[in-house]
Amino acid sequence: MIGKFIVFEGVEGGGKTTQIELLRDWLLGKGESSQVWSKSIDLEVVITREPGGTKLGKALRELLLSPDVLAEKIQETAELLLYAADRAQHIEALIKPCLERGAIVLCDRFIDSTIAYQGYGRGLNLELIKQLNYIATGGLESDLTLWLDIDVEIGLARAKNRGKIDKMEQASIEFHRRVQRGYQELSKNNSLIVGINANLTREEVQKQIQGIIMQKLVEWSYI
Numbered sequence: 560m561i562g563k564f565i566v567f568e569g570v571e572g573g574g575k576t577t578q579i580e581l582l583r584d585w586l587l588g589k590g591e592s593s594q595v596w597s598k599s600i601d602l603e604v605v606i607t608r609e610p611g612g613t614k615l616g617k618a619l620r621e622l623l624l625s626p627d628v629l630a631e632k633i634q635e636t637a638e639l640l641l642y643a644a645d646r647a648q649h650i651e652a653l654i655k656p657c658l659e660r661g662a663i664v665l666c667d668r669f670i671d672s673t674i675a676y677q678g679y680g681r682g683l684n685l686e687l688i689k690q691l692n693y694i695a696t697g698g699l700e701s702d703l704t705l706w707l708d709i710d711v712e713i714g715l716a717r718a719k720n721r722g723k724i725d726k727m728e729q730a731s732i733e734f735h736r737r738v739q740r741g742y743q744e745l746s747k748n749n750s751l752i753v754g755i756n757a758n759l760t761r762e763e764v765q766k767q768i769q770g771i772i773m774q775k776l777v778e779w780s781y782i
């Protein structure tokens with residue numbers, strides 16, 4: 560794989576979508592503080608998300624997250640498998656081809672979301688989830704995962720302010736606290752996960768991200 564796979568993680572409303580777009584603009588030299596170097600290297604930046612990065616994924620996202628699409632509750636194991644199906648399709652149909660042609664892929668959620676939400680949040684078996692993640696990804700891991708670490712209450716308030724809330728956002732505060740604990744545990748045990756203080760302003764959060772990406776671009780020999 561010659562491209563780079565950068566994942567954004569964290570609880571609802573932490574600013575993943577906002578920060579991914581700001582980072583794309585900065586990488587492409589369109590941001591306010593864009594870099595001189597970005598004009599001399601020809602970067603392709605692809606934004607995608609889970610669930611929903613492919614046509615199949617979009618249909619699965621509707622089933623998984625739109626509150627009124629199904630008149631029946633999706634059972635927890637079925638939910639887990641639907642997320643895995645989304646991921647398997649996403650990896651093969653979109654992420655691998657992008658990485659093979661050298662793109663930088665910015666992905667909103669990945670395997671750590673399944674560990675945090677279905678594992679810590681719903682209480683499903685963590686070993687089983689890890690195996691399933693492996694099956695779905697074929698072992699492909701991110702080159703860097705940025706964990707937007709925000710207080711659960713602040714994140715949910717931001718998500719609610721944004722308007723229409725999805726199925727996950729409707730879950731109880733206790734559920735979201737368990738998810739948060741999942742991310743805390745994951746970041747303790749994985750050096751590829753970098754925590755970002757996401758309680759700050761958009762600009763302050765973006766600055767932290769740009770600092771980390773700058774170091775990585777040097778490490779990855781882009782600059």
Ligand SMILES: Nc1ncnc2c1ncn2[C@@H]1O[C@H](COP(=O)(O)OP(=O)(O)OP(=O)(O)O)[C@@H](O)[C@H]1O
Nearest residue numbers: 570571572573574575576577717718721759760761
């Ligand atoms: N640093 C910030 N300060 C205040 N509001 C913010 C900040 N970052 C994003 N927002 C706003 O908070 C809301 C949630 O942000 P965003 O949609 O980027 O989060 P998200 O992590 O993608 O959420 P979700 O997990 O629900 O997809 C949006 O309305 C966004 O404009």
Ligand SMILES: [Mg+2]
Nearest residue numbers: 575576577667
């Ligand atoms: Mg989002």
